[in-house]
């Protein structure tokens with residue numbers, strides 16, 4: 001659990017972060033989103049003390065981050081940034097093993113960990129471990145940066161626009177990797193992004209920042225369904241908010257009794273936006289819905305999707 005309470009940081013006489021309080025439960029992915037300059041990166045960097053706060057407290061699993069040596073704190077917190085920051089003259093393997101080397105791991109243990117992590121992030125160790133960073137694509141470098149952050153098995157990962165510098169296709173696949181790795185490792189992750197769709201896809205909690213403050217925090221579907229004010233409403237999509245709302249709900253929420261149409265039923269876990277796409281592709285106004293065993297539960301209707309999107 002990461003707890004920020006009344007955290008404040010001034011640069012000159014301007015508050016970049018102003019009385020921020022935020023709780024991130026263990027194993028959760030929390031996204032910090034907001035306009036440029038709203039204080040997201042500063043908030044993130046105060047957690048691993050790359051920036052020292054002026055006021056407030058930050059605890060990780062109940063322990064105040066100020067109560068431990070900063071080097072020790074940072075070894076327990078993985079940090080992934082957009083510009084990656086790989087050492088250009090070191091091999092991929094040496095980059096990934098940076099923290100294990102600092103911790104004095106025996107070479108065999110560090111090497112085994114490197115291979116395990118490269119495989120975890122989808123890079124074949126036999127091909128990539130001896131390459132230099134410049135022999136990798138941007139997306140592959142980002143994967144190495146991610147592997148490096150995981151090397152010492154930290155409980156907490158801080159990610160600052162980790163996929164900001166890659167093309168949309170690579171970004172999509174890195175997001176999938178992150179979800180897969182998160183499911184396998186249950187790290188607690190705080191992620192800064194300016195991309196609301198990325199936040200909705202990855203995070204279980206989203207905190208929206210404006211002018212150094214958190215203006216709303218909640219589950220993606222709560223933010224989309226009940227934005228606290230005009231700023232949040234605009235931020236989560238304005239007129240596209242309804243379409244995003246369809247992404248975060250499943251057809252199981254809208255199953256009705258009714259005449260079952262022809263065609264293969266969709267699973268109850270299908271996202272509503274996928275159901276909408278299927279209705280459009282098949283020119284249908286309703287789809288049959290089935291449970292995990294294929295038993296038909298009822299139907300989902302186009303008019304109910306439209307009502308949900310208009311909520």
Ligand SMILES: Nc1ncnc2c1ncn2[C@@H]1O[C@H](COP(=O)(O)OP(=O)(O)OP(=O)(O)O)[C@@H](O)[C@H]1O
Pocket residue numbers: 011016034035036037038039040041042043194
């Ligand atoms: N080292 C610094 N010295 C002075 N001002 C700073 C410093 N770092 C950040 N700021 C200011 O603090 C405010 C918050 O910056 P921060 O980088 O946290 O915002 P952000 O929400 O992450 O923005 P972006 O999305 O553009 O990266 C901005 O007004 C920024 O100019």
